[in-house]
Amino acid sequence: MAAGVDNVPILGEAATFVSEHKYTLGLTLVSLALLYFGIKKQWRYSLLKASSLFLAGALALNYSHFFWWSDDAVVPLTQTQNVEVNLTELDYKVYAGQSTLYAAQALNVVYLGESPVKLMDELGWIQNKTFSRSDIELADYVSLLQQRTPPVSDLLWNGQPQHFAFQLPGTLTHRSHIRWWYAGIDAQTKQPVWVGALSYDDGLKLTPYGGIVTVLHSISPDVDVEREQLKTDVFRLNDRWNAENIQLASVTKNNSQHDYFTDGHVLVVSEQASYVNNLQPSESIEFITMNTQS
Numbered sequence: 001m002a003a004g005v006d007n008v009p010i011l012g013e014a015a016t017f018v019s020e021h022k023y024t025l026g027l028t029l030v031s032l033a034l035l036y037f038g039i040k041k042q043w044r045y046s047l048l049k050a051s052s053l054f055l056a057g058a059l060a061l062n063y064s065h066f067f068w069w070s071d072d073a074v075v076p077l078t079q080t081q082n083v084e085v086n087l088t089e090l091d092y093k094v095y096a097g098q099s100t101l102y103a104a105q106a107l108n109v110v111y112l113g114e115s116p117v118k119l120m121d122e123l124g125w126i127q128n129k130t131f132s133r134s135d136i137e138l139a140d141y142v143s144l145l146q147q148r149t150p151p152v153s154d155l156l157w158n159g160q161p162q163h164f165a166f167q168l169p170g171t172l173t174h175r176s177h178i179r180w181w182y183a184g185i186d187a188q189t190k191q192p193v194w195v196g197a198l199s200y201d202d203g204l205k206l207t208p209y210g211g212i213v214t215v216l217h218s219i220s221p222d223v224d225v226e227r228e229q230l231k232t233d234v235f236r237l238n239d240r241w242n243a244e245n246i247q248l249a250s251v252t253k254n255n256s257q258h259d260y261f262t263d264g265h266v267l268v269v270s271e272q273a274s275y276v277n278n279l280q281p282s283e284s285i286e287f288i289t290m291n292t293q294s
Contacts, residue, residue, distance in 0.1 A: 017099040020211040027057040061212045067138060070131035070154060074161060083184035085193055087275075090183060092249035092266060093258075094155040094197050096209045103259045105155060106223045107249070109178065109196035109230065112270040116180050116194050117164065119241060119269065123233050125166035128152045128177070132161035148172055153209065153216055155197060157181045162197075173217065175201050176226055189275070198226045198267075199260070221254045227267045234269055243269045244276070 018025070031054040038046025093104040111119065120127070129136055129144065129151045136144075136151055144150050150172060154161035162179035170176065176198070183193040201217035209216055220226075227245075234243040245265035254261040268275045 013099050013101050017097075017101045020097050020099060021208075022211070023061055024058075024212055027054060027061065031057070058213060062214050063138075065210060065212050065214075066131050066141075066153075067136065070161075071133065071135075074132050081182075081184075081192075084187040085184040086187050087193070087246075087248055087266075087268070090193075090195060090248070091158070092195075094157045094179075096153075096155060096207075097211060098156060098159060102208070103257060105197055105199065105219065106252070106258075106260045106262055107157065107195050107197050108223050108227045108262065108266055109198050110248070110266055110268045111180070111194040111196065112186060112189060112191040112268065112275060113194075114192055116196070116269075119234075120164075120166045120178075122237060123230075125168055125178070128165040128167055130154060130162060130165050130179075133163065145172065152177060152179060155179055157195065157197075170201075173201060173203050176229075177201060178230075189270075191270070198230060199223050200226050219259055221260045223260045224262050224265070227265070231267050241269055241271055242274050243267055244274060246275065 031050045034053055035046055035050035037043075038049060043049070087110060090107075092107040093100075094107055095102040095104055113119075117127070126149055128149055129140075131151055132154045134151065141151060148169075148171065149167065152162070152165035152167070158181075160181065163182050164180040165177065166180075167175050167177040177200075178196050178198040180194050180196045183195050185191070186193045200220040202220045203218045204215055205218040206213065207216055207218075231243045231245070234241050244267070246268050247264055248266040248268075249262065249264045251264040252258050252260065252262050
């Protein structure tokens with residue numbers, strides 16, 4: 001402990017988690033204190049009063065989180081453009097907050113090229129607004145709900161929310177959607193790298209998220225189904241893009257640490273040529289050997 005919390009990973013994660021939930025924890029303590037004194041003083045409807053305080057506070061925290069705080073400390077895209085990355089070394093997990101104590105969701109798509117926006121447009125995906133990168137007021141939110149294109153809640157990869165989000169036409173509770181993050185320049189092909197979290201909304205659930213408790217879409221845990229559908233759609237579109245599954249992530253089971261299960265393959269979409277064929281001969285041999293061993 002004398003070395004400091006930062007040198008003990010689990011304590012550091014716990015400290016981040018508590019810091020992120022400080023307002024919710026404070027509201028809970030105040031509500032419990034009100035309930036305690038109400039019972040001790042024999043107030044009428046003590047439980048109802050304490051519950052009402054907690055509910056009103058939770059609604060206020062939800063409003064503040066999505067409409068006031070969500071764009072705080074967001075790093076502009078231009079600050080990370082020249083960072084070189086290797087696809088085999090990226091973290092293929094995203095989280096609902098700054099701490100990795102949240103159940104992880106999957107990164108299961110990579111796009112190599114200037115931007116995935118043109119591909120999404122040609123495939124018929126609809127671009128969503130996001131709370132972190134769009135100035136959304138409550139009236140805007142209601143309007144987007146009516147259009148069946150609600151804003152996408154933020155997931156964090158390397159501590160940053162997605163740069164773009166898209167959905168296929170669907171209902172408010174059932175839709176395919178994808179979030180994209182710019183990752184840097186691929187050290188091998190020298191192309192821009194975008195990583196994507198593709199999944200399917202199949203309902204609603206009450207869940208901890210970003211330091212609050214809120215109602216969000218529940219995610220179908222079989223993320224490989226959506227990945228394979230996107231691969232099929234890319235090939236059906238035309239021969240401009242190549243799409244191939246590469247073993248970049250780990251085989252994952254659906255458990256308390258993950259909200260999904262996967263065979264570990266990531267769909268790599270690149271313009272015209274195969275990603276593996278774009279590598280130098282020695283790099284290609286090393287890449288294939290490493291994936292065979294994994």
